[in-house]
Amino acid sequence: MALEGHRVLFISYNGMIDPLGQTQVLPYLRELAKLGVRFTLLSYERHKAFTTEGTKQTSALKQTLADEGIEWHWLRYHQTPSIPATVYDVIAGTRYASKLVRRNGIEMVHARSHIPATIALALKKRHGLKMIFDVRGLMAEEYVDADHWKKGGLPYRITKTMERRALTATDAIVTLTERIWPILREWEGIKGRDVVHTVIPCCVDLQLFKTNGLERDQIRARLGLTDRFTLIYSGSLDGWYLTERMADFFAEYLKTKPTAHLLWLTTGSHSRVRELMSARNISSENFSAHSAFASEVPSFLNAADVGVAFIKPCLSKLASSPTKYGEYLACGLPLVINAGVGDSDALVEEFHVGTLLRTFDADSYRKAAAEVEQLSTECDIRERNRAVAQRLFDLRTVGAKRYAELYELVFQTTRN
DSSP, X not given: OOOTTOEEEEEESSOXXXXXXXXXXXXXXXXXXXXXXXXXXXXXXXXXXXXXXXXXXXXXXXXXXXXXXXXXXXXXXXXXXXXXHHHHHHHHHHHHHHXXXXXXXXXXXXXXXXXXXXXHHHHXXXXXXXXXXXXXXXXXXXXXXXXXXXXXXXXXXXXXXXXXHHHHHOSXXXXXXXXXXXXXXXXXXXXXXXXXXXXXXOOBOTTTSOOOHHHHXXXXXXXXXXXXXXXXXXXXXXXXXXXXXXXXXXXXXXXXXXXXXXXXXXXXXXXXXXXXXXXXXXXXXXXXXXOOOGGGHHHHHHTOSEEEEOBOOSTGGGGOOOXXXXXXXXXXXXXXXXXXSTTHHHXXXXXXXXXXXXXXXXXXXXXXXXXXXXXXXXXXXXXXXHHHHHHHOBIIIIIIHHHHHHHHHHHHHHHO
């Protein structure tokens, strides 16, 4: 691929010392840098990055990235008051990024989500750069679906105006799902316009997330799960995640398999987990709650037999690609997930990697329990699900490869 020497400014509103930056930004940049792309990275770091410990961490990471050919700069992220803070971040980011563009001879700006796209739009107009709008989600719709904004309110209108302008100007668009593209392409700003588009889901490093029989036996013994059929939920509690529904499902599951165990792997409140279980008269022997460093997550997933994730189905979530789907599959776990979230319907129906709930009620829970129980007994289920993860969610052969192809196409357009 003809990427050697091309200079790209990558802008992320997420921090690089945060988990999302570590798993969903840096791995892609590292792989593309190996192909010769010369990256200048601009991120917005939270308060943690400016503490004594955070300063040490950012300094070490900056040097590591420099050794890998990635020049990293960061600004402070401001959260409140919401609109003025974001406006300030955009203005500060545009000024700082303009200096980087001039100094480093930037040819293209890759904007990860809506706020960076606002900055990228200004850079494109000012410096004549190529632009990629990496749509990580439908920002305005997410805030409405989460009941934080009113549809048609001032923040909503500002965001949609910015989004329309970015869609009108961008040279390429990345979405996380196939499902959202027919909807997005009809929106004002992009409707009827010829623009490069590719789908790149949230991918997983399959060198880290993998099936490991020995590790499975060891951690199950340590957790006291040796002879227990174990379901796992890995992620945040409440909000987009239908924690109450997952607890209801497990309560129903116990009626046919009373020795089953639900392992909650979360940085959320463990007292909240105990509250959920107690409200359903679920014994402490049937559940446990654990926190883990990112490096420990694969081990916990290997200890389980089934991965569970219920997420609020709504318009904005059609654009979502939950990373936990790929992580579960990479560790060979059958899925119990709900319909209406990104490409979840196709994932289950086409690849037979688990069971799909269309409604949240006792009958659906019982049916899903029976289906996933049957799947888990199939001798090759872990190998088959791992193979699907390799086909759909591999960081290198899917994610980085598609980004590389997209970059090459945009640069070819530049030459032409």
